[in-house]
Structures are given as C-alpha cells and as structure tokens.
Amino acid sequence: MKQAWFFLILLFFALIYTTQPVDAASQATVQTDSLNVREEPTREAPVLHTVKAQQSFPVVEEKFGWVKIQLTNGSTGWVAGYLVSTNQSAQTDAPSNQGSIATTGTAAVVTATQLRVRSTPSTEGDILGALFAGEKITVLGEQNGWSQVNYKGHNAYVSSNFLQENGAQPAAIGTAPVTTQPVVDTVATQSYVTSSVEGARVRSAPTTNSSIMLQLNTGDRLPFLRAEGDWFAVETPQKQVGYIANWISRTDSSSESPANVPAPPANRSGGIQGKTIVIDAGHGGRDPGAIGKGSTYEKTVALRTSLMLADRLSSLGANVVLTRSNDTYLTLRERVQISEANAADAFLSLHYDGSDNSLATGVGSFYFDSRGKALAATILPSLSSHTTMTNRGIKEANYHVLRENAQPAVLVELGFMTTPTDEQKIVTASYQANAVAGIVDGLAAYFGE
Ligand SMILES: [Zn+2]
Structure with a gap:
C-alpha cells in the first residue's frame, strides 16, 4: 500500500514537470514550408516528425545552430536553427540603464564567417565567444556601430557590420516601447547561388563524396542559405538543404561581398599591446x-x-x-x-x-x-x-x-x-x-x- 502511494506521488510530479513548457516565452516559429524534426542536432540524425510553416513550439535548448523544440504531444526533437525564428524575449537581461541602448529586440543574422562577441562595445572589450555565419540573434540595441546582444545570458556586443537585419521582433515584456535604430542599412532580401557550369552537382553534404541531389545548368539558381567553407548551402526545390561547391558557382549574397561593408574601426596608436x-x-x-x-x-x-x-x-x-x-x-x-x-x-x-x-x-x-x-x-x-x-x-x-x-x-x-x-x-x-x-x-x- 505504501508503495502505491509512493508511485502516485511520483506520477503527480512527473505529470507536473512533463506538461509544463520549459520556457513559455521562448518560441521557435517554422520559417519554411516543411521542416524535419530530428532525434539529434545533426543532419544525419533520424527524422522523428515534420512540422509546417508558421507553427510555433517552445524552445527547450539551443546548440551548434540547432534548436530543440517541444512538440504538442510533449515529445522533443531538434530543428535547424536557420529555418526557424526564435523569440528570445524571456531570456534577455533586464533593461540596461544606459539611455542610448534601445531594449526592443530585432532579429538579425550573422553574415561573417566568424564574429567575435565582446563584453563592451569596442575592440578593447573582452572576447566572450564567437558567432558564426547564419546564426540568428536578437539585437537589443545599437551604438557606434556595435550591436548589443544577449550572449549565453549576458549582455554582449558584436560589430554591426556583420549582421543582417531580419525584421522587427515584439518588444520584451515589461519594457516601454522604444524606437530601435536600424541595425544595418542593407535590406534583407533573398540571395541566390547561380551555377557557373553545365551540370553543376548539388550534393547532400559539403563534400565531393556525398550523394548528388540534383544537377544545375549554367545560369540556374537556387536560394542561398549560407557559406560553409568552400561550399554554398542552398535550398533545393524540394525544400531540402543542398550544397554547391563555390568553385563552380557564385552568389549575390551581401555577406559574400565584404568590400561593400563599411570598415570597422582600426587603431594605429598606443603600441602593439591590445591590437x-x-x-x-x-x-x-x-x-x-x-x-x-x-x-x-x-x-x-x-x-x-x-x-x-x-x-x-x-x-x-x-x-x-x-x-x-x-x-x-x-x-x-x-x-x-x-x-x-x-x-x-x-x-x-x-x-x-x-x-x-x-x-x-x-x-x-x-x-x-x-x-x-x-x-x-x-x-x-x-x-x-x-x-x-x-x-x-x-x-x-x-x-x-x-x-x-x-x-x-x-x-x-x-x-x-x-x-x-x-x-x-x-x-x-x-x-x-x-x-x-x-x-x-x-x-x-x-x-x-
Ligand atoms: Zn605565396
């Protein structure tokens, strides 16, 4: 009898914990027609479910550019981070006292291969880590060419030159509406990868020994997702991710023409230290x-x-x-x-x-x-x-x-x-x-x- 009570209590707590969304305010919204939910945060992992455009799910965890979501039946799985938009309002720090920093969030995508995350809005700031091409972040404010972001729960800054704005997000709960300065003056438009050769192979992974998904004729183009080493990730007509080698194709993506980006500040005085x-x-x-x-x-x-x-x-x-x-x-x-x-x-x-x-x-x-x-x-x-x-x-x-x-x-x-x-x-x-x-x-x- 005692044992039965013990199990009932256990079941009660198990129900409480499994039915509560982990973080109700952090939601991932599907940004593509059909998105695979996988067992592990890798493209090789088995597909558990498929979710549809504009469906939103609570975010459980994020890593390696993947987002773990909780489905309506309570089960969880991983989706590619660049194919969902996440609303991270509940995870942002308390509004800053610095008046110059707006506290609304604006979604942006990293366009640099690797972008340093610093503790202060200056190249003198401590390096907290790095963001990588295609990563989505929420910009909380902008000052002097630096964007304030939330990095692993801390206020941090990245150079605004390597972010592409993705459209405004709702303001964080409890903060007064503040006008956000434009993060970058480039408009987010779809970029394409165009084949430079006849029969260019679109592969399932960024390596020449992966399987061929389709072939392109000279001038054929597919939507550009991001650069990965010598490869461009593209979206195939079947809404899957494919890869084209950059030596047989070209992209009109703004992140691929760094000459047009205004120069970040470079410093010439004060000696080698800190440079x-x-x-x-x-x-x-x-x-x-x-x-x-x-x-x-x-x-x-x-x-x-x-x-x-x-x-x-x-x-x-x-x-x-x-x-x-x-x-x-x-x-x-x-x-x-x-x-x-x-x-x-x-x-x-x-x-x-x-x-x-x-x-x-x-x-x-x-x-x-x-x-x-x-x-x-x-x-x-x-x-x-x-x-x-x-x-x-x-x-x-x-x-x-x-x-x-x-x-x-x-x-x-x-x-x-x-x-x-x-x-x-x-x-x-x-x-x-x-x-x-x-x-x-x-x-x-x-x-x-
Ligand atoms: Zn040489």
Whole structure:
C-alpha cells in the first residue's frame, strides 16, 4: 500500500514537470514550408516528425545552430536553427540603464564567417565567444556601430557590420516601447547561388563524396542559405538543404561581398599591446605555393613563420588571430572574412616568393590602399635589416586579400623559395627568428611605439 502511494506521488510530479513548457516565452516559429524534426542536432540524425510553416513550439535548448523544440504531444526533437525564428524575449537581461541602448529586440543574422562577441562595445572589450555565419540573434540595441546582444545570458556586443537585419521582433515584456535604430542599412532580401557550369552537382553534404541531389545548368539558381567553407548551402526545390561547391558557382549574397561593408574601426596608436593582428600564412592544404629546388613548400615555411610571429606578438600583448594554424586550405575570401570579422588593426599575409629567375633575391611588401601602404612601408625596412636581405621595395598590388580587405592589410614576401641561396637561408630557425623580429619592430613603429 505504501508503495502505491509512493508511485502516485511520483506520477503527480512527473505529470507536473512533463506538461509544463520549459520556457513559455521562448518560441521557435517554422520559417519554411516543411521542416524535419530530428532525434539529434545533426543532419544525419533520424527524422522523428515534420512540422509546417508558421507553427510555433517552445524552445527547450539551443546548440551548434540547432534548436530543440517541444512538440504538442510533449515529445522533443531538434530543428535547424536557420529555418526557424526564435523569440528570445524571456531570456534577455533586464533593461540596461544606459539611455542610448534601445531594449526592443530585432532579429538579425550573422553574415561573417566568424564574429567575435565582446563584453563592451569596442575592440578593447573582452572576447566572450564567437558567432558564426547564419546564426540568428536578437539585437537589443545599437551604438557606434556595435550591436548589443544577449550572449549565453549576458549582455554582449558584436560589430554591426556583420549582421543582417531580419525584421522587427515584439518588444520584451515589461519594457516601454522604444524606437530601435536600424541595425544595418542593407535590406534583407533573398540571395541566390547561380551555377557557373553545365551540370553543376548539388550534393547532400559539403563534400565531393556525398550523394548528388540534383544537377544545375549554367545560369540556374537556387536560394542561398549560407557559406560553409568552400561550399554554398542552398535550398533545393524540394525544400531540402543542398550544397554547391563555390568553385563552380557564385552568389549575390551581401555577406559574400565584404568590400561593400563599411570598415570597422582600426587603431594605429598606443603600441602593439591590445591590437588585433590577423596573421595569414599564405597557401595551405592542396595549395603548396612556391616549391623550392630543395623541395621546401612555401605553405610550410609561411606557416612556421606565422606561428612564431603569433607567439611573439601574443607575448607583447597583442590579440593575435591566425587564418590557419595548420596545413589547411582556405579561400582568399575566407582569409579576408577572418580579417574583417575580427576588426583587425593590421592584417599580415606572409609568403615566400617564387620566380623563374633563379637569381631573384630579397624581401618585399605589397599594399593596395593608403593604410596598407603605411603598414608595408614601416615593416619592410625593418625586415630587410633584420634578415640582411635585399630590400626589393614596397609595391602596389591588386591581390584579393589586400583589395577586398576593409582592414589595413599588407602582403609580405620573405625571400625566394626558388632561389637556392635564399632557400637555404629561409629554412633555418635563425632566419625565421630574424624575419619575425623585423616584422615585430616594423609593427611597433606602425602602431606608434
Ligand atoms: Zn605565396
């Protein structure tokens, strides 16, 4: 008898807890005709249910760009975060006392590959984490080019340049209606991915060994969802997610043309400490760069120098970001996006030269605009003197990583891979250390030390 009572009480509590929505005010609304609800937050997981456009469900949990929802029958499952809109009003912090910050929420989507989340509206703010392309957030206010967001329960800020507004959300409960400043001046419009080739394959995953969903003829286009590495995620006519390689297609998405984005602030004074410096080791992965007569790969030495430079600059208090820290392939556009998403105070692309002339020797630096020119002009003399290599001069160059970069950018050539006498020097630890010392001294001069 006692046992029966125990089970009744247990059942009572179980009912209370299972029938209550976890967070009644946080709702996910389906933004596509038909959406799969999966067992786990991954596209490979089994489909449990399908939900329809404009249906709303309580949000239980969010992770990896997936949202766990509770269905009307009480069961739960995961849906892709970019295919639902979430109303996070109940999770936002109490209204801020800062009068300049509006407290209504505006839905926005991250357009940068990686966007830093900071504790204050400045590049000096502590880095709390990062948001990634396609992630949906609620912007609570805007000031001086920074958007206030709720990040893991805290007030935080991201650069407004890398957000695309998605339409207004209802005001948070209990706050007076306040006019929100426009987050970005671009209008959210549907972007498309257009096939550049005949028979372009749309695949089920962003890899060439995944299954083929359909093929496109030259000029055929599909709605653009987001960029994933070298692939564009698109929506197929069957409302599924497909992937097209970016080397056989193009997109008109605004997030893919960073040159049109206003430059985030870059700082030149006060020394290296606290500066954000993006170091871009040239080439990588399937792209070896120049290959020396002694079989040295440019990508390998450029990475070694980049890692040493990163160490040195970090020890001087710089906030260093590497575009790659291992032997991986990155597109030029991805390198630029990393520079911009981090609001780099300086972007340095490190290379070793190649030439048909086996007597070519020396170091050089390249720029595209006036800010890059200042960087190139301060780094090169110092680099040349530390390495005792010929100064080949600074030159204007129409390189993608310089031209498309909204941040001050320089490309440095640290000697000729293809000239045996240069190659023998380049591969030594002492040469690498001297090159790093030369670049660091040049950067210190650039930042007014
Ligand atoms: Zn190179």
